[in-house]
Amino acid sequence: MKNIFIIALTFFQLSMAQNYPKKLFNLYDAVKDTSFTTIRFKQSHLVERINIYENKLKGIMKLEKVGYSGEGREINLIHIGNGKTKVFLWSQMHGDEPTATMALMDILSYFASNQNQKEVKAILQKTTLLILPMINPDGAERFQRRSVHGIDINRDALALQTSEANILKNVRDKYNPKFGFNLHDQDPWNTAGQNGDVSTIALLTPAYNFEKSTNAVRKRAKHVAAEIVDILNSFIKGKIARYNDDFEPRAFGDNIQKWGTSTVLIESGGYPNDPNKMFIRKLNFVAILTSINSIATEKYTETQISKYESLPENKNLLYDIIIKNITQTFMNSTIKSVKVDIGINITQTENSEKVVVQKATIENKGDLRTYKTFRVIDAKGKKVDNSKLKLNSEINMEEFLKQFN
Ligand SMILES: [Zn+2]
Structure with missing residues (x-):
């Protein structure tokens, strides 16, 4: 006992x-x-x-x-x-x-x-x-x-x-x-x-x-x-x-x-x-x-x-957003289109008026199957011109995502 x-x-x-x-x-x-x-x-x-x-x-x-x-x-x-x-x-x-x-x-x-x-x-x-x-x-x-x-x-x-x-x-x-x-x-x-x-x-x-x-x-x-x-x-x-x-x-x-x-x-x-x-x-x-x-x-x-x-x-293997299966096209028609994923990260920065704003940047492009993400968007069948998918470029998220709706 x-x-x-x-x-x-x-x-x-x-x-x-x-x-x-x-x-x-x-x-x-x-x-x-x-x-x-x-x-x-x-x-x-x-x-x-x-x-x-x-x-x-x-x-x-x-x-x-x-x-x-x-x-x-x-x-x-x-x-x-x-x-x-x-x-x-x-x-x-x-x-x-x-x-x-x-x-x-x-x-x-x-x-x-x-x-x-x-x-x-x-x-x-x-x-x-x-x-x-x-x-x-x-x-x-x-x-x-x-x-x-x-x-x-x-x-x-x-x-x-x-x-x-x-x-x-x-x-x-x-x-x-x-x-x-x-x-x-x-x-x-x-x-x-x-x-x-x-x-x-x-x-x-x-x-x-x-x-x-x-x-x-x-x-x-x-x-x-x-x-x-x-x-x-x-x-x-x-x-x-x-x-x-x-x-x-x-x-x-x-x-x-x-x-x-x-x-x-x-x-x-x-x-x-x-x-x-x-x-x-x-x-x-x-x-x-x-x-x-x-x-x-x-x-x-x-x-x-x-x-x-x-x-x-x-x-270091994660992006805030991954958009996969985009068909990347080219204005120059002699280059064939390719299928790409893009990785986007969002950071907070202060603008010139000291207001905190979000900044979205395309961090990576290509085959991103080995990466994790908080949010994935499948863009199968969506065509986007290369000029809009430039690496390291800042994007307007709202405008950018409209292309994949
Ligand atoms: Zn530290």
């Missing part, structure tokens, strides 16, 4: 642990930071929010001024919790990759109203979170990848020419955190494997040498990455990929791993009908919080690293 009780209790505990991601997923709308509604926000807005949370989380959260961006924007490191295990999270090193920055604010918002929650208490007692959201505020101001000097901060870990790279390195060296979360966005046009679905989240435990060896530091990172796979499988099974792990001697993730912090890269990719990445932001919120909780409880050590290592590779 006693044994049955213990078994029942263990099952109960297991199911409780498994329930945390689902619980977070379900309460997300009630706890998220509702002030972020688009990917194009600037540092001024972020600072406003951080100040609000500093006030709400008195005694738990404090700010430390760690420097200035190239253009003189003040950068603060957020400290949360009092635990022994330090977890360093940095986002938006690339100014146009804001998804995780929003998720980090969602996490602060959640902490503000859930301080007495069991899982939050474990995080606050066992870990100290060191959060650097939006390390590249000048890039975010312009919604561009690079720093104001035109330098890719993620290729500046050794040369340290940008103030932002110096800040990142100084914070790492000062606190020597056990864990690191390197938070980025990638193009939404990747797949999880050669023949797979869209890559919504790609994970990487960066290599620290060309041989891609695994030491204790990287192994610990692989356990955390495996834990993230476990968490996300409940929501986006088949849409999780492993990012290319070739060693890049100049990149931060690779060096931070090398310097002794177990580092996981999270790349927010694509998801159908999610141009502002709000669903992927929610996944970041769930994955980051749950994995930090499992660092606090040390549950991550039990997760098999094969769950991470066996992920399909991230591949």
